[in-house]
Amino acid sequence: MDWEKVFASRAMRMKASEIRELLKLLEQPDIISFAGGIPDVALFPKEAVSKAYGEVLAGDQGDAALQYSVSEGYKPLRDWIVKEMAKIGIPCNATNVFITSGSQQVLDYLGKLFLSPNDTALVTWPTYMGALGAFNAYEPTYDKLLPMSNRPASSYVDAAEKAGGRVKFAYAVAEFHNPTGETMTKGEREWLLDLAETLDIPVVEDAAYQALRYDGETVPPILALDIARHGGDINKTRTFYCGSFSKTLAPGLRVGWVVANEEVVRKLVLIKQAADLHSSTINQMVIGKVADGVFAEQVEKIKRVYSHRRNQMLAALQKSMPAGVEWTKPEGGMFVWVTLPKGMDGAALLAKAIAEAKVAFVPGRAFHADGSGQNTLRLSFSCASDEMIETGISRLGSLIRSELAAA
The missing domain is CATH 3.90.1150.10 (Aspartate Aminotransferase, domain 1)
Structure with a gap:
C-alpha cells in the first residue's frame, strides 16, 4: 500500500x-x-517516589488510583499548584489549573486549539524545538518574535495574511530559554504583553525551567504581569502558563500543567477528553504526595x-x-x-x-x-x-x- x-x-x-x-x-x-x-x-x-506509590496503593485511595478520573486533573494536586503559583505572583483557583501528560502535551493542545492551516505562530528565534514539533502538525507558518524590536504590529498581520491565515499566538520560554539559556527581562515581558494586546492574541509562556534559578534577580512570570494589568483577575488574562514537574521531580511520571483563564481551561478539557480522557491518576497522586513532602x-x-x-x-x-x-x-x-x-x-x-x-x-x-x-x-x-x-x-x-x- x-x-x-x-x-x-x-x-x-x-x-x-x-x-x-x-x-x-x-x-x-x-x-x-x-x-x-x-x-x-x-x-x-526515588525513595520518596517509591514510598508514595506504596502509600497510595495501600491507602484508602488505592482503588481510585487505578481507576478512570476527571479530565481536569487530581484535585489535591491542582490545589498544591494553586499554592505554588501564589508564591510567584499568580493568584488563581483550581478551576484555572489543568493537568496534562507533561508540558509537551500542553503545547500540542494549544496548537490544536488555536492553529488552523496557514495561521501564524510568533516564536522566538531560536525557539524550543519541541514546541515547533508540537505546532507543526497543525500546519502553521512562523514569524520571528524578537523582544523589544521596533517592528510595527501591523507587519505581523500583513505577513500572516500574505501566508493565508491570521496571527494566533506568541510563544516564548521566558525563563532560562531552551535553547539559549537566556531570560527575558521585565521590560521584554511587558513589551510582549503590549504586542499581544495590540494584535489581540494569547501568549504561551513555557515555564518548564521556572524553578531553576541559580543567581540574578527574579523576574515576575508573564502571567503575573498580565494578572496585575487586569486588577488581579486571572480570568481576564490572555497568558497561558505551562508548568512541569519533569525538570524538578521526575520526567518519567509525565505530569505537567497549564494555568489559564477558565474559558480556555474548559476548551483544553474537551480536547483531553477526546485524546486520552485524563492523565495517569496514580502518577498524579504520587506527584502530589512527593511535591507536598520534598519539593x-x-x-x-x-x-x-x-x-x-x-x-x-x-x-x-x-x-x-x-x-x-x-x-x-x-x-x-x-x-x-x-x-x-x-x-x-x-x-x-x-x-x-x-x-x-x-x-x-x-x-x-x-x-x-x-x-x-x-x-x-x-x-x-x-x-x-x-x-x-x-x-x-x-x-x-x-x-x-x-x-x-x-x-
Whole structure:
C-alpha cells in the first residue's frame, strides 16, 4: 500500500526530533554528550517516589488510583499548584489549573486549539524545538518574535495574511530559554504583553525551567504581569502558563500543567477528553504526595548541583574556546548557547565531533523554524560531571580551532 496517499497533509510536517535521535548517543560509553537537555537521574527523589506509590496503593485511595478520573486533573494536586503559583505572583483557583501528560502535551493542545492551516505562530528565534514539533502538525507558518524590536504590529498581520491565515499566538520560554539559556527581562515581558494586546492574541509562556534559578534577580512570570494589568483577575488574562514537574521531580511520571483563564481551561478539557480522557491518576497522586513532602528540598538540591556544573562549563568554555566563538551566560536552567564564527556549520561540526573528538551536542539549526542558525549549537550541562565538562569542552575547542585554521 502507498501510505503517502492516505496520510493527512499534516503528516508531512512531522519530523524526527534531533534531540531524541542524539539521546541514543548516551548509550555509547565513549561519547561525552552535552546533547540531551534532560535531568540527572542521580538527583531523582526515588525513595520518596517509591514510598508514595506504596502509600497510595495501600491507602484508602488505592482503588481510585487505578481507576478512570476527571479530565481536569487530581484535585489535591491542582490545589498544591494553586499554592505554588501564589508564591510567584499568580493568584488563581483550581478551576484555572489543568493537568496534562507533561508540558509537551500542553503545547500540542494549544496548537490544536488555536492553529488552523496557514495561521501564524510568533516564536522566538531560536525557539524550543519541541514546541515547533508540537505546532507543526497543525500546519502553521512562523514569524520571528524578537523582544523589544521596533517592528510595527501591523507587519505581523500583513505577513500572516500574505501566508493565508491570521496571527494566533506568541510563544516564548521566558525563563532560562531552551535553547539559549537566556531570560527575558521585565521590560521584554511587558513589551510582549503590549504586542499581544495590540494584535489581540494569547501568549504561551513555557515555564518548564521556572524553578531553576541559580543567581540574578527574579523576574515576575508573564502571567503575573498580565494578572496585575487586569486588577488581579486571572480570568481576564490572555497568558497561558505551562508548568512541569519533569525538570524538578521526575520526567518519567509525565505530569505537567497549564494555568489559564477558565474559558480556555474548559476548551483544553474537551480536547483531553477526546485524546486520552485524563492523565495517569496514580502518577498524579504520587506527584502530589512527593511535591507536598520534598519539593522545596528537591529543588534546592538540584540547584546546587546544576549551578556548579554551569559554572564549570562557563569556565571551561573561557579556557578552551578560540577567539571568535561566543556563548551565553545563563542565570539558571540547563543550557549554554554557543555561536560559532560565520561560515562554520554546527551540523558538520557535530559529525566531526562525534567521529574525532567523541563529543556530542545539538546543532542550532534544529531550533530555528526556517532552518537558519547554522553556525550555532546548544550545550547542556545538567548530566555532565566536572571531568566530562573539562575533557569534552577541551576536545571541542581543539576541534573548532583546527577547523578555523583549515578554513
